[in-house]
C-alpha cells in the first residue's frame with residue numbers, strides 16, 4: 234500500500250494537501266513548522282490513535298471545534314482507497330471510501346510503523362506502553378483482534394466497578410453473585426490475549442534485525458503476570474488464570490479492583506539478559522527501539538504482500554549520518570517511508586522532497602532535486618545540543 238495524498242483541515246497547525254511518492258519522502262523545514270504534526274495525522278488516520286496524546290481536543294487546531302483528515306492510498310492490486318476521519322467534541326468518525334466503517338474493518342486499511350522520540354516509552358516507560366506496542370503489532374497482522382481488546386477492557390471495567398461497590402458498601406455483598414460470570418469471561422478473553430501476545434513476541438524476537446544496528450545481544454520475551462514462564466498455549470493460561478483468580482479472590486475484594494489477568498503483563502526487553510531500560514545507555518535504548526520497530530515491519534512483510542508505511546520522525550536528531558544511510562537503504566524495497574528532518578542535506582536518494590512552513594507545503598520536488606545543505610542554523614544548534622542523545626555509530630559496543 235502506498236499513500237498518495239493526505240489532506241488536513243483544522244488539525245493542529247496544518248492545512249492543505251501533501252502528495253506522497255512511492256519510496257522515500259522527505260518532509261523538511263525548520264523547527265516547529267508542523268513536520269511531526271503531518272506524521273501524527275497519518276498515524277492517526279491509520280491507527281485512530283495519536284502517538285503524542287490521548288486527548289482528542291489537543292489534536293484540533295487552537296480554537297477549532299472540529300477537524301477533518303483525508304488520506305488516499307493505492308494498493309499493489311491497483312485499487313485505491315479513501316480514508317476519512319472527522320473529529321468533533323471528543324468523537325471520531327471514520328469512513329472507508331465514503332462509508333462508515335467498523336473499527337476492525339477500518340484498521341486493516343493502512344498499516345504504519347512509526348519511530349520517533351515519543352515511542353521511546355516502549356523501551357523505557359510503563360508495562361502498559363509495551364503491551365500497546367505488542368497489541369499494535371498484532372493488529373497490523375490481524376485487525377479483528379481489536380474486538381478481543383475491546384471486550385477484555387469492557388469486562389475488566391465491569392468487574393472493577395463491581396469490586397469497588399462491594400469494597401465501599403458491604404451491604405451490597407450479594408452483588409458478588411455475578412463475580413464468577415465476569416471472571417469466566419475474563420478467563421476466555423484473557424486466554425486469547427495471552428496466546429496472541431506471547432506468540433507475537435516469540436515471532437517478533439525471531440524477526441529482529443539485530444545485525445543492522447549492532448543489536449545482536451537484544452532479546453524480547455513476553456512475561457505473564459501469572460507466571461513468568463507460562464507457555465503460549467490456551468490450556469496453560471486458562472488453568473493458571475482460573476487457579477489464580479480463586480487464590481486472589483479475597484485480595485481483590487479487599488482492594489476493590491482486579492489483580493489477576495493479562496492487563497498486568499509485560500514484555501521483557503533485554504540486552505545480555507538485563508533490562509535495556511535500566512542498564513542500557515540512551516543510545517542503546519534508541520537502537521533497541523529501532524530494532525524492535527523494524528522487526529515489526531519485517532514480521533508484517535513475512536505475512537503480507539503489501540508493503541506498509543514507515544514514519545520516521547526527526548531523522549537527524551535520532552540517528553547519526555552512517556545509521557541514516559543504513560536505515561534508508563534497508564527500507565528502500567520494504568516500505569513507503571516518510572521522514573522528517575531539519576537537515577535535508579543529510580538524505581540521499583529521496584523520491585520526493587516536501588518543504589513545510591507553518592504547517593503548509595511551500596515547495597515539492599521529485600527525484601534528483603538537491604535540497605539546501607544547511608538552511609536552519611537555529612535547528613542545527615538544537616540538534617547539536619541534543620547530540621548526546623544520538624545513537625552512537627558504534628551502537629552497542
Ligand SMILES: Nc1ncnc2c1ncn2[C@@H]1O[C@H](COP(=O)(O)OP(=O)(O)OP(=O)(O)O)[C@@H](O)[C@H]1O
Nearest residue numbers: 245246264265266267268269270291292293294295
Ligand atoms: N492544537 C494545535 N493547534 C495549532 N497549532 C498547534 C497545535 N498543537 C501544536 N501546534 C503547533 O505545532 C507546532 C509544532 O509542530 P511540530 O511538532 O510538527 O513541529 P516540527 O516541525 O516537527 O518541529 P521540530 O523540528 O522542532 O520537531 C508548534 O508551532 C505548535 O504551536
